[in-house]
Amino acid sequence: MRHRLKDVAELAGVSVKTVSNVVNGYAHVRPETRTRVEQAIAELNYRPNLSARNLRKGRTGVIALAVPELDIPYFAELARHVVTAAAEHDWTVLIDQTGGAREQERVVAAGIRDHLIDGLIFSPLALTAEDLAGGLDGTPMVLLGERIDRGPADHVVIDNVAAARETTAHLIGLGRRRIAAIGAQRTPEGASARLRLAGYTQALAAAGIDYDETLVAPAAAWHRADGAAAVRELLTNGVRPDAVFCFNDTLALGALRALYEHGLRVPEDVAVAGFDDIEDGRFAVPTLTTVAPDKERIARLAVEALAGRLGGERDAPTRELVAPYRLALRESTLGRG
Numbered sequence: 381m382r383h384r385l386k387d388v389a390e391l392a393g394v395s396v397k398t399v400s401n402v403v404n405g406y407a408h409v410r411p412e413t414r415t416r417v418e419q420a421i422a423e424l425n426y427r428p429n430l431s432a433r434n435l436r437k438g439r440t441g442v443i444a445l446a447v448p449e450l451d452i453p454y455f456a457e458l459a460r461h462v463v464t465a466a467a468e469h470d471w472t473v474l475i476d477q478t479g480g481a482r483e484q485e486r487v488v489a490a491g492i493r494d495h496l497i498d499g500l501i502f503s504p505l506a507l508t509a510e511d512l513a514g515g516l517d518g519t520p521m522v523l524l525g526e527r528i529d530r531g532p533a534d535h536v537v538i539d540n541v542a543a544a545r546e547t548t549a550h551l552i553g554l555g556r557r558r559i560a561a562i563g564a565q566r567t568p569e570g571a572s573a574r575l576r577l578a579g580y581t582q583a584l585a586a587a588g589i590d591y592d593e594t595l596v597a598p599a600a601a602w603h604r605a606d607g608a609a610a611v612r613e614l615l616t617n618g619v620r621p622d623a624v625f626c627f628n629d630t631l632a633l634g635a636l637r638a639l640y641e642h643g644l645r646v647p648e649d650v651a652v653a654g655f656d657d658i659e660d661g662r663f664a665v666p667t668l669t670t671v672a673p674d675k676e677r678i679a680r681l682a683v684e685a686l687a688g689r690l691g692g693e694r695d696a697p698t699r700e701l702v703a704p705y706r707l708a709l710r711e712s713t714l715g716r717g
Contacts, residue, residue: 383424383425383426385399385400385403385426387424387426388417388420388421388424388426391420391423391424392413392416392417392419392420393416394413394416394417398413398417399417399420399421402414402417402418402421403421440496440497440498441470441471441472441498442471442472442473442474442496442497442498443466443471443472443473443474443497443498443499443500443501443686444473444474444475444476444488444492444497444499444500444501444502445459445462445473445474445475445476445500445501445502446475446476446477446478446485446488446500446501446502446503446504447459447475447476447477447478447503447524448477448478448479448480448503448505449477449479449480450475450477451603452602452603452628452630453629453630453656453658453659453660454628454629454656454658454675455503457658457659457675458524458675458678458679459473459475461675461676461678461679461680462501462679462682462683464676464679465679465680465682465683465684466683468683469683469687471498471683474492474496474497476488476492478504478505478506480504480505480506480569481506482506482507485502485504485505485506485507486507486511488500488502489502489504489507489511489512489519489521490519491519497519498519498520498690499519499520499521499522499686499689499690500519500520500521500522500686501521501522501524501682501683501686502521502522502523502524502533503523503524503525503527504523504525504527504528505525505527505569506527506568506569507527507528508527508528508568509528509530509531509532512528512531512532512533513531513532520686520689520690520694521533521534521686521689522534522535522536522682522685522686522689523535523536524536524537524678524682525537525571525572526540526571526572526575527569527571529700530698530700531698532698533698534682534685534686534689534698534699534701535698535699535700535701536678536681536682536685536701536702536703537700537701537702537703538673538674538678538702538703538704538705539702539705540572540575540576540579541575541576541578541579541582542579543576543579543655543671543673543705543707544575544576544577544578544579544580544583544625544627544655544671545579545580545582545583545586546579546583546671546707547579547580547583547625547653547655547669547671547707548579548580548583548584548625549583549586549587550653550669550707550709550713551623551625551651551653551713552583552584552587552589554623554647554651554713556622556623556651557589557622558592558595558620558621558622558623559580559584559589559595559621559622559623559624559625560595560596560597560611560614560619560621560623560624560625561576561577561580561595561596561597561625561627562597562599562607562610562611562624562625562626562627562631562632562635563576563597563598563599563602563606563607563610563626563627563628563631564577564596564597564598564599564627565598565599565600566598572627573627576627576655577596577627580625594617594619595614595619595621597610597611597613597614598610599627599631602627602628602630602631603630603631603634604630604631604633604634604637605634606631606634607626607630607631607632607633607634607635607638608634608635608637608638609634609638610631610634610635611624611634611635611638611639612638612641612642615638615642621650622649622650622651623650623651623652623653623713624639624650624651624652624653625653626652626653626654626655627655628654628655628656629654629655629656629657629658629660629661629668629670630656630658630660631654632652632653632654632655632661632668632670632712633654633660633661633664633668635652636652636664636666636668636712639652646666646712647666647711647712647713647714647715648715651669651712651713652668652669652712652713653668653669653670653671653712653713654668654669654670654671655670655671656670656671656672656673657670657671657672657673657675657708658670661710662710664712666710666711666712666715666716667710667711667712668710668711668712669707669708669709669710669711669712669713669714670707670708670710671705671706671707671708672705672706672707672708673703673704673705674703674704674705674706677703677704678703681701681703682701685699685701
């Protein structure tokens with residue numbers, strides 16, 4: 381049987397209002413009274429009715445996280461951190477996959493359904509800043525990813541250009557000069573690819589290495605199969621890199637397979653680096669050197685920014701919130717120690 385505030389009040393010998401004050405953390409309850417109420421709560425295993433509480437506040441207690449693909453491990457790992465951070469606010473997280481489709485992203489940005497969610501953490505691929513400028517239905521929103529920056533909502537990012545530049549510079553520092561870039565995209569949705577390509581290009585220029593278009597391999601999607609296909613095409617066309625920088629880790633895992641199929645050793649013949657620091661890369665053979673965004677920090681910044689908007693900062697200026705990253709150096713570039 382689910383106990384009510386009234387049951388706790390009767391057992392503790394106090395009013396329902398006093399129990400409510402204890403449950404809600406109000407400070408003006410006498411210590412001895414608070415202790416008695418807390419003992420009654422424990423004895424009855426009382427749990428607050430969060431649905432009723434949220435209804436009184438005009439809230440559902442549910443936020444949404446919308447990402448392009450849950451098949452990309454980065455997004456699955458990020459979702460875990462968002463759920464953990466949201467739990468500190470007693471929020472339930474609804475996770476949606478948009479596929480990067482414009483109409484599905486519009487449904488998400490419009491609040492999914494009337495009164496279903498209180499706020500949204502959103503990584504769009506198709507929508508633009510102009511699409512979101514009106515706020516659609518006004519649902520508080522925090523943006524992730526590189527498709528929209530300095531737009532109509534708080535935005536959590538890492539410095540993709542700096543991370544790609546540092547990774548490429550690491551490969552150059554190992555003496556590699558023919559560095560392939562896997563994952564180039566020239567579509568409007570390819571903002572992350574363009575930033576990472578910019579960092580790659582900057583590192584080459586800083587080292588006095590000419591940019592070679594034949595070493596830049598496009599990938600419409602960033603899955604393992606796409607990474608393997610891109611490397612196979614390079615090698616079949618007679619392009620022989622001595623290093624490969626993949627724009628995410630799943631591309632890199634596919635690249636490792638294709639290099640193995642062609643009898644090339646990693647890192648002796650070809651060094652390989654990725655981006656995202658997914659768990660699979662730490663167990664690959666060899667383990668994968670990669671850019672490691674602080675996913676926990678990204679999630680926490682996004683959740684706290686959303687909490688601020690829901691807590692009265694709705695009209696404050698939007699912010700660009702930058703999370704840290706590090707370059708995780710492993711066997712795919714350094715070899716086994």
